[in-house]
Each structure stands twice: as structure tokens, then as C-alpha cells.
Amino acid sequence: MDITARIESLIKEKGYNKSQFAEKLGTQRQNLNNLIKSPSFPTLEKIAEALDIPLWQLFKDGDDDMPSTPSITCPYCGHELSIDIK
DSSP states (O other): OOHHHHHHHHHHHTTOOHHHHHHHHTSOHHHHHHHHHSOOHHHHHHHHHHHTSOGGGGGOOSSOOSOSSOEEEOTTTOOEEEOOOO
């Protein structure tokens, strides 16, 4: 799922239509469409705050919670690399 579809899905899950959510963000519906097509990091933070969710949930795919062992995929070899958070 891409970020635009994910944000639109979360807006619906939280019971807003796009006009209501745009108003909550302090913008107009036309601007909201542009913002969610190519959001900057500060915009993603505002969207997450308005939806009352942690930022990482904007990138969640499926019904799973945040993984217990965070990882990334190496862009060179394709292996999954575990991340140790301290």
C-alpha cells in the first residue's frame, strides 16, 4: 500500500471525510489532496497528530503491530538487517 492510500484509509477509519480532515489540519480539501500525494516529513507528523496515531502507523501495512525486532532490507544484497535500538 502506498502512503497516499494508507493516509486515505486511516482518515476513513477515524470517521472523517476528506473535507472534515482538511479542516482539522487547517487547510482546504484541494490542498489536502496535494499534501497526501507527496507529503514532507513535517506534513506526515501533522497528519499523524491529527489522526491521533504514532507516526510509524502511517507506514504500517496490514493489521500487524510494530514488529518486535525492527529491521531494514539492505538495498545492495537484499538481506534483512536487524536494528538494535538503545
